[in-house]
Amino acid sequence: MTVSRSTMDGMDRMDDRAAGAAALKRLRKRRGLSLAAFARVLITIAESLHQPPLPAVASVQRSVARWESAKPTVPDERHQLLLAHLYARTPGGDLALGAGSDFAQYLEVLGLLGEGEQRVADLRTTVLRAATDPGGSMLALLSPEVSAGLAAALHDPARTDERTLAGLASVVADVNAQVGSLPMARLQLLLAPAVEAARRLLNGPVPDPLMAPLREVAVAGMTLAARLAFETRDDTASRALYAEASQQARRLAEPWRQADVHMSHALTNLYARRGLDEARRLVDEAVRAARTGQSALVRARAHALQAELAARAGHKRQARTALGLAWYDMETDHAGDPAPTSFSPGHLRGFEGVCELYVGDPSKAHDRFARSASTLAAPRERVQQAIVRTDQALARIRLGEPEAAAALLHDCVDAASATGGRVPALRLRRARQELVPWRREDWVADLDDHIMDVFGA
Structure with a gap:
C-alpha cells in the first residue's frame, strides 16, 4: 500500500504534537509539580500579572491535562503567556531565557504542538521585555549551567570551554534578533556584559583552539554594541567599539567579518557626519575585504553600499556598475554562505531605490522602495x-x-x-x-x- 505525501505529513504532525505533549509533561514534573499544584501556580502568576482571574483549580487542572494528553490541544494565548512567565525563571527564581533553559525548551514545545513561528517569536519578545523592565542583564539570556561556566572562565580564562563561548554567542544573537522589537537602550544593557566578558577573556590565557571562536564572538558583539551606541547617540563610544571590533576582525582568517565591521561603521559615519569621504573609505575597504572573503552575500551588501555612496555623490555610471556587481553576487549559489541572513533581494531593492532617487528616475525609485x-x-x-x-x-x-x-x-x-x-x-x-x-x-x-x-x- 502506498502512503500519500499528505498522509505522511499528517502522521509527522501527530508525532510532533505527541512529542510536544510529552516534553510539556516533563517540564512540569521536573519541577516536582502535580497537576493540581501546577494549576495553582498558573493562577498565582495570573494574579501577579494583574490578569483577570483564572477559573477554579479543577478547571485549570483539566486544561493542563489536555495539553499533555495523547491527543493534545495547544494552550490558548493567555495560558501560553502564563506558562512563558513560569518557565522564564528557574525553580530558585532566577531569570533564565537562553539556550538550554526551561524557557527555551518551552518555546520549542509550542512549535511541536503546532503554534506558528511568529507567535512564538512575539511571545519571546514579550517575556524578554517584561524580564528586562526591572533592569535585567545578560545573565537572563544564559542558562544556569552556562552562567556558572562563564563565572569560572572569568575567574580563570584557562577554564574557558566551547559551551561558555556558545553561550556568549547566543547572547549576541539574541540581542541582535530583538533589534526593532525592544528599545535600543535596553538592548545595550543586555549586550554590554557579553562584550565586557569577551574583552576580559581575550586578555587571558584562553586555550589556543578557542581563540578564533572567542574572537568571532567578540567581533560580532562589539560591532553590534557600536551600532547600538550610535543609535543611542553616543558617537564617541560607537567609534571606539568599531575600532576595537576592526582590530579583532583583522586577526581572523575570515575577511568577510572585516567587511561586515567596515560596512556597519560606514553607515554610522554617513549619518553621524555630513560628509561622504570617511564613509566611502570604509566601504571601499569593505569591498576589498569582501572580494577575498567567503560570503557572497556580504560582498553583495558591500557593492550595494558602494553604489549608494556613488549615487549620493552624483556618479551615475559608478552607481550602476556597483549595483550590477551586487546583483551578480546576490544571484549566485548561497549554499554554505557563512552569513546567510546578512543581505537579501529585498534589501538590495532598497539600495536600487536610493540610486534611482539620486541619479535616476523618482518613479522607478518609488517602485523599488515599495x-x-x-x-x-x-x-x-x-x-x-x-x-x-x-x-x-x-x-x-x-x-x-x-x-x-x-x-x-x-x-x-x-x-x-x-x-x-x-x-x-x-x-x-x-x-x-x-x-x-x-x-x-x-x-x-x-x-x-x-x-x-x-x-x-
Missing part, C-alpha cells in the same frame, strides 16, 4: 523597513505628490518611534525638510503635530 518594504516584514527588519518607507516618501515628493508623501510619513513616524532607531528618525527629519514649501498646508501641520506627539520638541 517592493523592498513589502519584503522586509520580519521583526529584525523593521528598522530597515522604516528607512525604506521614509525614502519612498521622498520619492513621492520628487514626483510632485507631497500630500501623498505626508500621508506615508505618518506611518514612518510610528515606525521610527516603535523601533527607536536613530537612522529612521534622521531620514524622517530630512523628508520633513523637503516639505517646507508646503508648510502652510493643513496636512503638513497634521504631520508636524504627529511628530511632536511622538518625539516631543
Whole structure:
C-alpha cells in the first residue's frame, strides 16, 4: 500500500504534537509539580500579572491535562503567556531565557504542538521585555549551567570551554534578533556584559583552539554594541567599539567579518557626519575585504553600499556598475554562505531605490522602495523597513505628490518611534525638510503635530 505525501505529513504532525505533549509533561514534573499544584501556580502568576482571574483549580487542572494528553490541544494565548512567565525563571527564581533553559525548551514545545513561528517569536519578545523592565542583564539570556561556566572562565580564562563561548554567542544573537522589537537602550544593557566578558577573556590565557571562536564572538558583539551606541547617540563610544571590533576582525582568517565591521561603521559615519569621504573609505575597504572573503552575500551588501555612496555623490555610471556587481553576487549559489541572513533581494531593492532617487528616475525609485518594504516584514527588519518607507516618501515628493508623501510619513513616524532607531528618525527629519514649501498646508501641520506627539520638541 502506498502512503500519500499528505498522509505522511499528517502522521509527522501527530508525532510532533505527541512529542510536544510529552516534553510539556516533563517540564512540569521536573519541577516536582502535580497537576493540581501546577494549576495553582498558573493562577498565582495570573494574579501577579494583574490578569483577570483564572477559573477554579479543577478547571485549570483539566486544561493542563489536555495539553499533555495523547491527543493534545495547544494552550490558548493567555495560558501560553502564563506558562512563558513560569518557565522564564528557574525553580530558585532566577531569570533564565537562553539556550538550554526551561524557557527555551518551552518555546520549542509550542512549535511541536503546532503554534506558528511568529507567535512564538512575539511571545519571546514579550517575556524578554517584561524580564528586562526591572533592569535585567545578560545573565537572563544564559542558562544556569552556562552562567556558572562563564563565572569560572572569568575567574580563570584557562577554564574557558566551547559551551561558555556558545553561550556568549547566543547572547549576541539574541540581542541582535530583538533589534526593532525592544528599545535600543535596553538592548545595550543586555549586550554590554557579553562584550565586557569577551574583552576580559581575550586578555587571558584562553586555550589556543578557542581563540578564533572567542574572537568571532567578540567581533560580532562589539560591532553590534557600536551600532547600538550610535543609535543611542553616543558617537564617541560607537567609534571606539568599531575600532576595537576592526582590530579583532583583522586577526581572523575570515575577511568577510572585516567587511561586515567596515560596512556597519560606514553607515554610522554617513549619518553621524555630513560628509561622504570617511564613509566611502570604509566601504571601499569593505569591498576589498569582501572580494577575498567567503560570503557572497556580504560582498553583495558591500557593492550595494558602494553604489549608494556613488549615487549620493552624483556618479551615475559608478552607481550602476556597483549595483550590477551586487546583483551578480546576490544571484549566485548561497549554499554554505557563512552569513546567510546578512543581505537579501529585498534589501538590495532598497539600495536600487536610493540610486534611482539620486541619479535616476523618482518613479522607478518609488517602485523599488515599495517592493523592498513589502519584503522586509520580519521583526529584525523593521528598522530597515522604516528607512525604506521614509525614502519612498521622498520619492513621492520628487514626483510632485507631497500630500501623498505626508500621508506615508505618518506611518514612518510610528515606525521610527516603535523601533527607536536613530537612522529612521534622521531620514524622517530630512523628508520633513523637503516639505517646507508646503508648510502652510493643513496636512503638513497634521504631520508636524504627529511628530511632536511622538518625539516631543
